[in-house]
Each structure stands twice: as C-alpha cells, then as structure tokens.
Amino acid sequence: MTVPSVTLNNGMRLPQLGLGVWQVPPEEVAEAVSAAVDAGYRSIDTAASYGNEKEVGEALRRSGLNRGDVFITTKLANPDHGYDTTLRAFDASLRRLGVEAVDLYLIHWPLPDQDRYVSTWKALERIYAEGRARAIGVSNFHVPQLERIMEEGGIIPMVNQVELHPMLAQKELRRFHAAHGIVTEAWSPLGHGRLLDHPTVVDIAQETGRTPAQVLLRWNVRLGNMVIPKSVTPARIRANFEIFDFELSDGQTERLDALNSGTRFGPDPEEFRG
Numbered sequence: 001m002t003v004p005s006v007t008l009n010n011g012m013r014l015p016q017l018g019l020g021v022w023q024v025p026p027e028e029v030a031e032a033v034s035a036a037v038d039a040g041y042r043s044i045d046t047a048a049s050y051g052n053e054k055e056v057g058e059a060l061r062r063s064g065l066n067r068g069d070v071f072i073t074t075k076l077a078n079p080d081h082g083y084d085t086t087l088r089a090f091d092a093s094l095r096r097l098g099v100e101a102v103d104l105y106l107i108h109w110p111l112p113d114q115d116r117y118v119s120t121w122k123a124l125e126r127i128y129a130e131g132r133a134r135a136i137g138v139s140n141f142h143v144p145q146l147e148r149i150m151e152e153g154g155i156i157p158m159v160n161q162v163e164l165h166p167m168l169a170q171k172e173l174r175r176f177h178a179a180h181g182i183v184t185e186a187w188s189p190l191g192h193g194r195l196l197d198h199p200t201v202v203d204i205a206q207e208t209g210r211t212p213a214q215v216l217l218r219w220n221v222r223l224g225n226m227v228i229p230k231s232v233t234p235a236r237i238r239a240n241f242e243i244f245d246f247e248l249s250d251g252q253t254e255r256l257d258a259l260n261s262g263t264r265f266g267p268d269p270e271e272f273r274g
C-alpha cells in the first residue's frame with residue numbers, strides 16, 4: 001500500500017502515516033519498529049522523554065533500510081528548554097539515535113509558565129540552519145504561542161503535533177495552521193485507545209467492513225493531517241497501515257465530526273508542566 005506524502009513549508013515530503021512509540025519500553029521497541037517497517041511504515045515518532053531513542057535507532061539500522069528512506073521524528077524534553085540546553089539535548093538525541101541528522105525535531109510542550117519556548121525555538125532554528133534537522137516544528141502549541149515564535153523567530157514551524165481525534169477536532173488550530181502553511185500532526189488519533197469502542201465508531205466500522213482503528217485513522221487522514229498511531233501488536237500495526245484503500249462517506253464523516261466535544265485524553269498544554 002502506498003502512503004501519501006504531506007509537503008512541509010520547506011518543500012520536504014513526509015509520509016502521512018507513521019508509528020508512535022510513546023510508552024513502548026526500550027526492550028519492546030525493536031519488535032514494534034521491525035513489524036512497522038515490514039508492513040511498509042517509513043516514519044517513526046519518538047521523543048527524548050520516551051526513553052527509547054537508542055533502541056529506535058538500532059532497530060532502524062537493523063531494518064536494512066537506507067537512512068534516506070526512513071523518517072525519524074524526535075522531540076526536546078521539557079527540562080531542556082532554553083537555548084544552550086536545547087543544543088546540548090539535541091546532540092544527545094542524535095547520539096542516542098545514532099544518526100547525523102533527524103528528519104523532524106519538535107519542541108515537545110510549550111510550558112507557557114516557564115516562558116522559554118522562544119529561546120528554545122531559536123535553538124531549533126540554528127539546528128535547522130546547520131542541516132542537523134531536515135525540518136523543525138513544535139508540539140502542543142496553541143495559536144498565541146505559535147504567533148509569538150513566528151513574530152520573534154525567523155522560521156515558521158513546519159509542523160505542530162497536537163492531540164487530535166473526533167472528540168477533539170482542533171478546528172481553530174487547524175484553521176491557523178492552514179493559513180500559515182503549518183502541517184497538523186495528530187497524536188493519540190485513537191484517543192489513546194479509548195475511542196475504539198465508541199458506538200458511533202463501532203457502527204461505522206461495521207458499515208465499512210473496517211476496524212474501529214481504521215475508521216478513526218481514515219477520519220484523520222481525510223483532514224490532511226499526519227497521523228502516528230501507536231501499537232506494539234504486529235497485527236494491529238499492519239491493520240493500522242491499511243487505511244488508504246477505502247473512503248468514509250460524507251455522512252459517516254459528519255457523524256464522526258459530530259463527536260467533537262473538546263474532550264482531551266491527554267494533558268492540557270496550557271497546564272502541562274511535564
């Protein structure tokens with residue numbers, strides 16, 4: 001199955017679907033990455049705080065894929081905000097991953113009460129200028145924080161990775177992203193697994209002959225978002241990849257859209273201190 005690409009505002013193309021590895025213990029991540037690569041995934045989303053960068057890097061090297069054929073995203077951990085600390089933390093991520101450059105580097109959380117995300121962003125701009133991250137972006141940023149780094153920095157973020165599923169559709173944020181050429185990337189697209197037994201999702205899965213996870217991922221992909229479902233179960237990893245050979249009807253999409261209630265399964269970025 002061919003995965004469509006999304007094009008970032010610097011012209012770089014990234015697969016629309018990748019594997020997320022939050023809460024995958026280091027000793028289990030190789031098997032998940034290997035199952036994903038075998039299924040056709042070419043994009044892995046990790047983070048310094050996930051504690052599995054080293055094992056992700058090792059698994060990708062063992063996969064036999066050329067470095068240029070796989071996309072690695074990692075993220076700056078919250079305690080490392082600040083210009084110099086970011087540069088050091090980035091070097092440590094590269095060392096753990098065993099690569100000379102990452103494909104996408106993100107500020108993991110804005111931590112508004114610390115108010116250091118602008119200097120942190122400037123460090124990411126330097127890393128990008130040095131060619132050590134092929135793209136840079138943020139995660140869990142709201143409009144005022146995006147506006148500030150766009151005003152005080154020199155580069156428009158290429159991606160904002162946020163919680164996004166039918167119960168948290170992020171309409172305002174997506175409108176802002178679209179207006180400024182920022183790609184939206186959806187984390188917890190299955191609601192951390194908690195949307196899989198929602199009656200509307202289950203009904204649409206029955207109507208389409210697909211799984212609830214495939215329905216939720218297809219809804220996200222239809223919006224044009226990048227999406228990074230997590231699984232450690234090879235059969236689920238494979239099934240989550242099989243979403244580009246069917247469509248949801250307009251009516252099914254509207255029923256999923258109607259679930260939007262602002263419900264978060266993860267932390268509120270305005271409050272999260274990590």
Ligand SMILES: NC(=O)C1=CN([C@@H]2O[C@H](COP(=O)(O)OP(=O)(O)OC[C@H]3O[C@@H](n4cnc5c(N)ncnc54)[C@H](OP(=O)(O)O)[C@@H]3O)[C@@H](O)[C@H]2O)C=CC1
Pocket residue numbers: 019020021022023045046108139140161162186187188189190191192193196211213214228229230231232233236237239240266
């Ligand atoms: N930037 C940020 O702040 C954040 C980023 N993320 C990223 O997003 C990724 C995905 O989000 P996450 O919160 O992990 O949750 P998801 O919404 O991807 O759900 C993962 C859960 O769903 C289960 N699951 C996956 N596929 C299926 C399936 N086909 N059928 C049934 N169950 C399934 C998994 O179980 P099992 O593994 O046992 O198969 C797991 O329990 C993370 O791994 C991480 O990379 C997540 C949170 C915050």
Ligand SMILES: O=C(O)C(=O)[C@@H](O)[C@H](O)C(=O)CO
Pocket residue numbers: 022047108266267
């Ligand atoms: O997975 C991530 O990328 C996160 O930042 C979350 O795990 C976050 O730390 C959280 O949900 C804590 O409850």
